[in-house]
Amino acid sequence: MKIEKETLWQTLRFALVGGAATLTDLLVSWLLWKFLALHETAAAALGFAVAFWVSWFGHRFFTFRRTGSLWRFLALAASMLGLREAMIWGLAALGVRGFWAMFIPLAAVTMLTFVASKYAVFKGEPQGKQR
Numbered sequence: 001m002k003i004e005k006e007t008l009w010q011t012l013r014f015a016l017v018g019g020a021a022t023l024t025d026l027l028v029s030w031l032l033w034k035f036l037a038l039h040e041t042a043a044a045a046l047g048f049a050v051a052f053w054v055s056w057f058g059h060r061f062f063t064f065r066r067t068g069s070l071w072r073f074l075a076l077a078a079s080m081l082g083l084r085e086a087m088i089w090g091l092a093a094l095g096v097r098g099f100w101a102m103f104i105p106l107a108a109v110t111m112l113t114f115v116a117s118k119y120a121v122f123k124g125e126p127q128g129k130q131r
Contacts (some may be wrong), residue, residue, distance in 0.1 A: 003077050010063060014114050017058030018022065022106060025051035025076045029102050041085050047102075048081050058116060066115075067124030076116050 029047030032038045038046070055077070060068050087105035091097075096104070 010118070011114070012119075013063040014059070017063050018114070020058060021051040021055035022110070024054050025106065026102065030099060033098070036040065040088050040097065044085065044088060044102055044106075045081065048077070048084075052077055059122060064118065064122035066122045066126050068122035069124075072119070072121045076113065076121060080113055084109055094111070098111060 009030050016116070025044075025047040027047075028050045029040075029043040032043040032046055035039055036043075052074075056070065056073055059073075084105040087108065091101045091104060
């Protein structure tokens, strides 16, 4: 299987933007959990809300360099948040709490987000070629 050079660079850009969004998400979530004593699911939801915008602008203008649908991206992100929240609850029920209960689900949804973003969200015109 041959991987195109652009797909390789796009994957690297996705990792950089995703990494920035993930760090934003995790930092906000952890700070809210640690200092405001919010439950992990509430902290994760608020961290998600902040990181969503880092992700949207980063992927639109840097990763994919294409127009995209904000509504599709929001739907994708919300569905990934739902999956993530369910995983957090499941881990908490198993006794996994705190940082790891937030990190493991976040890492688990990353690849699914890339594939869905590439093929369902950012499939519009390349940046700079809009009419």
